[in-house]
Amino acid sequence: MPVTNMTKRIRSKIARGSGELAILSLLAEQPLYGFEIAKQIGERTGGALKFTLASLYPLLYEMEKRGWVEGRWQVNQAGRDRRYYRLTATGKKQLTPLKQEWRSFFQALDSLAGVSHA
Amino acid sequence: MPDWKQLVRERLGRIHLPADTQEDVIAELALHLEEVSESARASGLGDSAATALALKEVQNWRVLASQISRTRSKEKPMNRLTKTLWLPAIAILFAIGLILVFLDRAALVQRFLFVACAALLFCAAATEARHLNQRTRSLWLPALTTFFGASLSLMLCQLSGMRPHILWVGEHAVVWFYWPWLLTLPIFGAAGARLSQRAHGPVVARVAAGLSPSLIMLTAMLLILPFGFAIDGFHFFQLVGFGLLLIGWVAIPALALLIGAAPFLRRSEPSDEAAAHI
Secondary structure, eight states, rough: OOHHHHHHHHHHHHHHHHHHHHHHHHHHHHHHHHHHHHHHHHTTTTTTOOOOHHHHHHHHHHHTTTEEEEEEEOOOOSSSSSEEEEEEEEHHHHHHHHHHHHHHHHHHHHHHHHOOOO | OHHHHHHHHHHHOOSSSSSHHHHHHHHHHHHHHHHHHHHHTTEEEEEEEEEEEEEHHOOOOHHHHHHHHHHOOOOOOOOHHIIIIIIIHHHHHHHHHHHHHTTOOOHHHHHHHHHHHHHHHHHHEEEEEEOHHHIIIIEEEEEHHHHHHHHHHHHHHHHHTTTEEEEEEEEEEEEEOHHHHHHHHHHHHHHHHHHHHHHOOHHHHHHHTTTHHHHHHHHHHHHHHHHHHHHHHHHHHHHHHHHHHHIIIHHHHHHHHHHHGGGGSSSSHHHHHHHOOO
């Protein structure tokens, strides 16, 4: 079956929404820089969620523009300059409703198609 | 190992961001690619394979550059007041004015609508001032100021019943203009150039802002000329008439505007140029 534009748009919105949740959840634990964010998301989701440079930074910058995260240059443990992102107060406020939204989404899918997120 | 910073700079091409933000982005993306490549080498890949793997992180650099320009830009979406009040009001008044022009009715109302549109446009600009980009602040807004000021002044001259000064050669009127209007033009030329200078516009932008009424008139005349030839056929006298119109309505006003703009065309200090990017 061909992938329609509508399907592409829905997929893109789901990917974007899940990306936001993944990044906010990670940064709620500790400040991280771009490569670490991508690496940890890949490792902790068993590769189900994968960020490349092209998908990560536009999203990070968008979230920074909205005031959810804040990027700042810092020296990492290896003594190299990295732009670390940390969650802002606004970002923390976004995390709970976003988690709730996704929970409802999966529950709805589960009741409809037997797709459980657990 | 490639120079990642240089590679990112070349592939991203032109991104519409202040220089310091642009360098920030390039450095961050270059470090990311470097780390992807290092990580690949650490897992046993050779140099070229690791580099190729890092480059796979971006399929379309142009799309990435456009996304970054949008997301790192400090420009904010349009203000609600502008969207719901100023712009619809301008559109409605402009449309009514246009209909009246086509119907050739209510000349006084047409003029009132023109002034009201100008006033609303400035309200919109004032509302959006914080969100306007550098080009709008240094070129479009100053140019509009000069244009509307000069137009308003001409309108007042005509409304007050002032007669144009006409230069005659034999029996033919060759150039006609309003002296009092020409005398006001240096003020508007100065206003446009000064506004552009204050917004750290380059000299070209200041000249364009200061001379905008003449430039707009020139463009309009050049656009109309082919239609005149198409309708009436080509006559030498038409071309002469066009040249004289250019002198009366473009060249002489441009000179008057330039007199006003001249003091503000001095090149900015380097610190001023740098401040424009902050």
